[in-house]
Amino acid sequence: MHPILHENIARINRRQLFGRTASGIGAAALASLMKRDADASESAVPGSTGLPGIPHHAAKAKRVVVLWQGGGPSHVDLFDDKPVLRDMATKDIPDSVRGNTRLSTMSSGYGKWPCVPAIKPHANYAACGMRMSTMLPDIGALADEICLVRSLHTEAVNHAPGVTFFLTGSQVPGRPSMGAWLAYGLGSETEELPTFVVMTSSDKGKTCGQLFYDYYWGSGFLPSRLQGVRFRNTGDPVPYLANPPGVSETARRLLLDDIAAMSRAHLEDYGDPEIDTRISQYEMAFRMQTSVPELVDFSDESAATLERYGPNVQIKGTFTNNCLVARRLLERGTRFVQLMHSGWDQHNNLFTQLEKQCIDTQAPSAALVHDLKERGMLDDTLVIWGGEFGRTPFGQGDPAKPTGRDHFGKAFSWWLAGGGVKPGFVYDSTDTKENLQNSSVTF
Known part of the structure; x- marks a missing residue:
């Protein structure tokens, strides 16, 4: 079974699946469309965060x-x-x-x-x-x-x-x-x-x-x-990269940690993949506070x-x-x-x-x-x-x-x-x- 499909099934019970079809059946259908052979995962490029088995061969363009x-x-x-x-x-x-x-x-x-x-x-x-x-x-x-x-x-x-x-x-x-x-x-x-x-x-x-x-x-x-x-x-x-006046980096980090904890709890209840997106984007925004000014x-x-x-x-x-x-x-x-x-x-x-x-x-x-x-x-x-x-x-x-x-x-x-x-x-x-x-x- 494709990891994306398995992950969504593990998070969503039967009541949630049919009660929230957009994030339930829709996610399952999307995962099935994007599935790859199970054997392909063994050939995944080390360190890659992309799909298992992709690329299939050494690519010239990275x-x-x-x-x-x-x-x-x-x-x-x-x-x-x-x-x-x-x-x-x-x-x-x-x-x-x-x-x-x-x-x-x-x-x-x-x-x-x-x-x-x-x-x-x-x-x-x-x-x-x-x-x-x-x-x-x-x-x-x-x-x-x-x-x-x-x-x-x-x-x-x-x-x-x-x-x-x-x-x-x-x-x-x-x-x-x-x-x-x-x-x-x-x-x-x-x-x-x-x-x-x-x-x-x-x-x-x-x-x-x-x-x-x-x-x-x-x-x-x-x-x-x-x-x-x-x-x-x-x-x-990118908007809002800078901390508001009076908010330190430590305080912003603690705030994001609390928001992430609440989001993960919400994710367990609803299994909505967009909650994963929200968590990852908050973290990316925090890291970009340092990387973008230098860029x-x-x-x-x-x-x-x-x-x-x-x-x-x-x-x-x-x-x-x-x-x-x-x-x-x-x-x-x-x-x-x-x-x-x-x-x-x-x-x-x-x-x-x-x-x-x-x-x-x-x-x-x-x-x-x-x-x-x-x-x-x-x-x-x-x-x-x-x-x-x-x-x-x-x-x-x-x-x-x-x-x-x-x-x-x-x-x-x-x-x-x-x-x-x-x-x-x-x-x-x-x-x-x-x-x-x-x-x-x-x-």
Whole structure:
């Protein structure tokens, strides 16, 4: 019998089981869905707090950092130079190429789809000669370390469903996020910091931003202790870490011990797994009173490191600051860090704001990869950079003078680094098979 199922059965008698079905039958069903063979427990990794028998073999990636670029970065302008678009600038994309591509309501009713080539030149970078925009010089300099995937696609044409799909596996909210799954399967490497941390940032006023919903880092039907802990971008990263005036650390410890004793008694009566979560989170919060202030204190970072990240590195709530905090989290044992930065939704200001967005984000993204490599952590850390979809190869707005690009899910690009991915490599193309079959002109 799976340990989770056995534990819940031991705690709950028949009356409690049927009287409290949400924490009784629901917990039993969840445990049965997640059960593993009994023999697998013998092969559990020593010291692991995750599932017995997981991982099944030596994994290359022990931790993950997701650099989520909310809004849909334009792969056409950044990662996939298309000479045909330059040759056909201002001309409509042929119907034979556009086919039945799903578009948002902002473009689906257009009668014209004028080709708009990349707004800035592209160049070949590093020894591998990877081609990308000159707006990404620092990422380009690390081209020998990254794998550029140009063949991603999605059904979603609106932001929230697109983000939800990539972070939870479904366009409909409610499923566990990938950070929660990783925390569930592999457990924690530290007791001083959360296993799964989320930080958000936004360049408000520069370009259109998106909302960050809690279910982007939620635990779904998994225990809530596995959901991401969101660090705030103003004030203390986590609320209420500091003791109230007049309350000493000793007094806080005694208070928590009393609360834990009452919670355990309540747990014996009700068997609710969320009570376990409450106990563990109180203890984590107490330990974080020491670990978090040290985490966000950059006084031990060299001047060269701070300069590498950029001028905003000391400004809380910026993407730059969050990138450095992410590296410090990873080297202290946090397994999954999710940075969510909005501002890539350039419908009406592509020509004025895309480059500014790159200036704000590309140097710290590259600095994070550089730092991980310098510290010998890149080989076992998977870095993921991407958004929910790309942008259309045709312009939006006035057909005679387009000002932006619409959402485009048919094909777009992400890049990855470390964690066993093939470095200095470009995988596939944004030219879809449908396009290749229906036209000799590809985009």
